[in-house]
Amino acid sequence: MSALLKRFKAGSSPTRLLTGSGKSEPAFLSPWALWQHSFLAGSTLIVGAAVIVLDVSCIICLSYAYGYTHSLSLDTELVQKLPGSPLRGLASSILATAFWYGMQLCLTMDMCLALCTTSRELQEGSVYAYGVVSVWQIPLMAVCLSFELSNENKTWIISACELTSFRPSCTDWWNSVRAAAIAPTIIASLFHATFFLFAFIFCRTRSAKSLRPPKEHRKLHKVPDDIQYPYDHRGPNPNKPIKPVPPPAGYSDSDLDDEERPPSTSVLSSRWRWTSRNWARGVEPNGPEQKQWEERRERVEEGSGER
Structure with a gap:
């Protein structure tokens, strides 16, 4: 009932419903x-x-x-x-x-x-x-x-x-x-x-999630197609493993402080480790926290290059 009230208050189409996350989903499928x-x-x-x-x-x-x-x-x-x-x-x-x-x-x-x-x-x-x-x-x-x-x-x-x-x-x-x-x-x-x-x-x-195919699922949550996510319930394909990505040239975890060093010990780059660690917390990709992390990583890379 609350979903129906939200739908009419928002003035959305009668063929779409508002979910608990605020995303609109089609109420009917052909x-x-x-x-x-x-x-x-x-x-x-x-x-x-x-x-x-x-x-x-x-x-x-x-x-x-x-x-x-x-x-x-x-x-x-x-x-x-x-x-x-x-x-x-x-x-x-x-x-x-x-x-x-x-x-x-x-x-x-x-x-x-x-x-x-x-x-x-x-x-x-x-x-x-x-x-x-x-x-x-x-x-x-x-x-x-x-x-x-x-x-x-x-x-x-x-x-x-x-x-x-x-x-x-x-x-x-x-x-x-x-x-x-x-x-x-x-x-x-x-x-x-x-x-x-x-x-x-x-x-x-059937799954408790939406019945739409993965492409429409990605469009709904504004997920880029080139990002591969870990085994997480929010990912478009939870059964697809992550492909290892080599770290950038001149980068080493030893150049980071203890507070900045990611807790993961995998061979993924810092970006992938950051995504794997923060995706479950609900942090959106390309958000302010990720940009702050990227700037911090660039400063570390510049310092290692000067050496």
């Missing part, structure tokens, strides 16, 4: 940039798109089934011919299932948007909420299907179909309805579980 960053993230988005298509298809089928069942329950002549029919309860059950798929659709879209953000906390929160709903979907859909496709409801629906002449063969029509109700539910449940599994693995294995 699906193509996310695919370039991680194959798992791109695969997760593809599965999420398939889940969205399945949820929309299930909602359309359930809406059609609810409309047909509800129209039968409102037919007074049919109700008189079939007293005690559970058509109204069956229509309510189908409507509740359609609302459940609508909630799943909203959560899936929210999860896809969270995957395109640079915030790991937001992604983990969306994944956990989606996982709870996906787990509860399996027993809930099993209970709804066991009621909607029970033998009692089968008898009432076939009788209503024959009385209204809805189909020439009502038994075959019921078998097709039963298959059309079970197959999408099983497929949607499997896709929901797969989408949750992929998203959970991606959120737990």
Whole structure:
């Protein structure tokens, strides 16, 4: 919340966020940039798109089934011919299932948007909420299907179909309805579980830093490309070792006082040792402290040359 307040106070773009260090970062990544960053993230988005298509298809089928069942329950002549029919309860059950798929659709879209953000906390929160709903979907859909496709409801629906002449063969029509109700539910449940599994693995294995490539990371922090940093969490490539740089001609550590001599005993030059020692302290390159150190080193070199 504080990051959002800082963003609006600073008048920044709504697609960028201010981090704790005061640097602005893009709040959203395009699906193509996310695919370039991680194959798992791109695969997760593809599965999420398939889940969205399945949820929309299930909602359309359930809406059609609810409309047909509800129209039968409102037919007074049919109700008189079939007293005690559970058509109204069956229509309510189908409507509740359609609302459940609508909630799943909203959560899936929210999860896809969270995957395109640079915030790991937001992604983990969306994944956990989606996982709870996906787990509860399996027993809930099993209970709804066991009621909607029970033998009692089968008898009432076939009788209503024959009385209204809805189909020439009502038994075959019921078998097709039963298959059309079970197959999408099983497929949607499997896709929901797969989408949750992929998203959970991606959120737990991705880095807590920004998802941008190293070049953009360097541009954000204004880091020169020719400077190589030690194994430090702020470096653009922490796994890249430092290349040894020979000291300048005529330079020796013995010419420095004890206070000026760097504590490092490596073969790097004084500049690299200064960078390695002070980078973790947050000292920016080419800052006043580094310039002061360079002037002090030049004075030492001039003194050694006069000798």
